[in-house]
Amino acid sequence: MQKNMKEKTDDEIPRATAALMEADYLLILAGAGFSADSGLDTYELMPEEYQELCNPIMLVEEEARFHRFWMDFAEKYESCVPHLGYEILDSWCAGGKLPKLQRHQSSPWYVYTSNVDGHFLRYKSFRSESLNRVCEIHGNATEFRCSFSMGKDGGKNRTGAVWSKFNDKVKLALCSDKCQWSVVKRGIVNGNDISDDNTKRITCPYCNLPCRPNVLMFHDTDSSVLHHIQEQRDQYQAWEAKMEEDVAINGKNLVIMEFGCGLNVPAVRNESEDVLIDCIEKNEHQGTSASVTLIRINPKDAFLEDDKNGRYRSNFVSIYDKALNSLMSIDK
Numbered sequence: 001m002q003k004n005m006k007e008k009t010d011d012e013i014p015r016a017t018a019a020l021m022e023a024d025y026l027l028i029l030a031g032a033g034f035s036a037d038s039g040l041d042t043y044e045l046m047p048e049e050y051q052e053l054c055n056p057i058m059l060v061e062e063e064a065r066f067h068r069f070w071m072d073f074a075e076k077y078e079s080c081v082p083h084l085g086y087e088i089l090d091s092w093c094a095g096g097k098l099p100k101l102q103r104h105q106s107s108p109w110y111v112y113t114s115n116v117d118g119h120f121l122r123y124k125s126f127r128s129e130s131l132n133r134v135c136e137i138h139g140n141a142t143e144f145r146c147s148f149s150m151g152k153d154g155g156k157n158r159t160g161a162v163w164s165k166f167n168d169k170v171k172l173a174l175c176s177d178k179c180q181w182s183v184v185k186r187g188i189v190n191g192n193d194i195s196d197d198n199t200k201r202i203t204c205p206y207c208n209l210p211c212r213p214n215v216l217m218f219h220d221t222d223s224s225v226l227h228h229i230q231e232q233r234d235q236y237q238a239w240e241a242k243m244e245e246d247v248a249i250n251g252k253n254l255v256i257m258e259f260g261c262g263l264n265v266p267a268v269r270n271e272s273e274d275v276l277i278d279c280i281e282k283n284e285h286q287g288t289s290a291s292v293t294l295i296r297i298n299p300k301d302a303f304l305e306d307d308k309n310g311r312y313r314s315n316f317v318s319i320y321d322k323a324l325n326s327l328m329s330i331d332k
Contacts, residue, residue, distance in 0.1 A: 009319050013329050016317045019293040020092070020330065024100050024252035025243050027275060028089060030113040030120075030323075031268045033260015033298060037083040037324040040076075040117060043265060054217045056150050060166045063210055068200035070213045074142045077117040085259075085327040086123055092331075093125035100253070107133050110239055114261075114268050116141040116215050135236035137229065137267065139215035145224055146179035146204035147212040153221035173207040180224050182206065183214055240275065248282035253291040259323040263301055272296065273305070280315060293317060297326045 020026070032042040041047075049069060052058065059066045092098045093109045101108040111120050111134045118140045120126040126133045151158050151167040158167075184205065202211045212222070216229060246252050256276055261269040272294055279292040295317040296302045302318040319326050 009321050009326075012317050012319050013326075016293075016295045016319065016326075017330050019253075019255050019291065019295065019317065020098055020257075022100060022253050022291060023098055023255040024102055024108060025247065025254045026093065026098065026101060026109040027240075027243075027254065027256045028109065028111045028113075029256065029258040029261065029268050029272050030111065030115055031259065031261030031265075032115060033262065034085070034113075034323045035115045035117055035119070036260060037085060037322055038080055038117075038119065040080060042262075051218075054215075056147075056212065056217055056220055056222060057162060059147060059150065059210060059212055060162050064201070067202060067210065070141070070144075071200045071202060074144075074213070077119075077142050080117065080119075082119040082122060083324050085324045086119060088327045088331045090123040090125045094123075095125070097331075102252075106239065106242055107131055109133065110236060110243075111135065112137070112236060112268060112271055114138050114265065118142040132232065132235045135232045137216075137233065139213070139225060139229055141213050141215050143183045143185060143214035144202050144211035145183050145214050145228075146175070146207060147210050147222070148173065148175045148179050148204070148207065149224050150212060150222045152223060155223075158221065170209065173209050175207045175209070178206045179204055179209070183228070184211065244275070244279055244282060247279055247290045247292065248286045248288055251288045251290045254279055254293070256292070256294045258294065258296045258298075259326075260298060261296075261301075262298065276312065276315060280312065295319065297321060297323055 036042050053066055053069045093101065109125065111126055113120065113134070114137055116136065116138050118136075120134050121140075148170050151163045151170060157163065182205075203209065204211055212225075214225060214228065216225060220226070243254070247254050256272050258269065258272040261272070263269070276292060276294045279290075283290050283292065292315050294304070294312075294315060296304065297319045299320060299322055302320045304312060304316050304318070321329075
């Protein structure tokens with residue numbers, strides 16, 4: 001890190017800490033840079049075959065190779081030990097280290113992430129059967145689901161000889177509602193071994209069609225996966241709307257904490273800025289004095305785009321460092 005950036009980061013750590021200690025709400029946004037601290041590859045460092053095999057049609061054309069790749073992928077994520085930063089965030093939330101986070105029916109914290117490793121779900125703060133606290137906008141690669149609707153697009157059969165052959169195969173399978181709504185892991189489901197570690201194949205426990213990863217792939221029109229992701233988005237947006245209303249009307253303080261979101265795939269980064277701007281504008285309209293702070297942590301791209309007049313400078317903390325280093329510095 002360049003000296004001037006390190007000095008800037010050292011100055012920003014106390015600002016981040018002060019904002020967090022006053023936070024009534026905490027929105028955590030994580031990109032690939034957050035997983036990288038656990039030793040996982042970012043998109044740019046993915047193996048060459050990722051681009052090819054991150055496509056549903058490859059399950060039809062090369063099922064064995066497709067399954068081998070995605071099962072190895074899932075095994076890598078499952079065996080990976082998440083870095084200490086997850087424990088720090090867990091201690092802030094369910095652990096109670098951030099004293100003003102309100103513990104009520106609607107969670108005072110939420111995670112919005114493009115990562116597909118499922119690591120947040122290993123921690124008490126973010127894992128709940130009754131209250132969703134994680135929005136995985138690209139799905140979860142440690143999960144699999146039946147491929148029966150993969151050959152459909154908007155309810156109609158996808159065109160081409162490959163998809164025609166696949167849809168004929170689906171017609172012969174005894175698919176049920178369980179095929180549509182069930183998400184499975186590698187291993188045993190309802191007493192059935194759905195995966196074979198020798199052949200690296202995983203099948204639906206209900207109809208025996210091949211399974212597919214529960215992630216949004218390139219050219220993906222599978223309604224089961226799309227519905228699952230949209231359901232998480234809807235739950236997050238409902239939480240966001242309620243949170244923004246509470247911040248604006250009741251003067252609650254919000255911290256938006258973004259980790260490792262670069263410029264190449266800016267969806268999560270854009271969400272951070274959208275929430276920041278929405279809250280500031282609503283606060284101004286209501287005339288409330290609530291504090292809204294975006295803490296952007298990134299070793300290269302911790303700046304704020306499109307703020308030429310400095311309107312949001314007082315609401316923005318820029319930390320040029322990796323996620324884990326920053327969390328450890330703030331948590332001291």
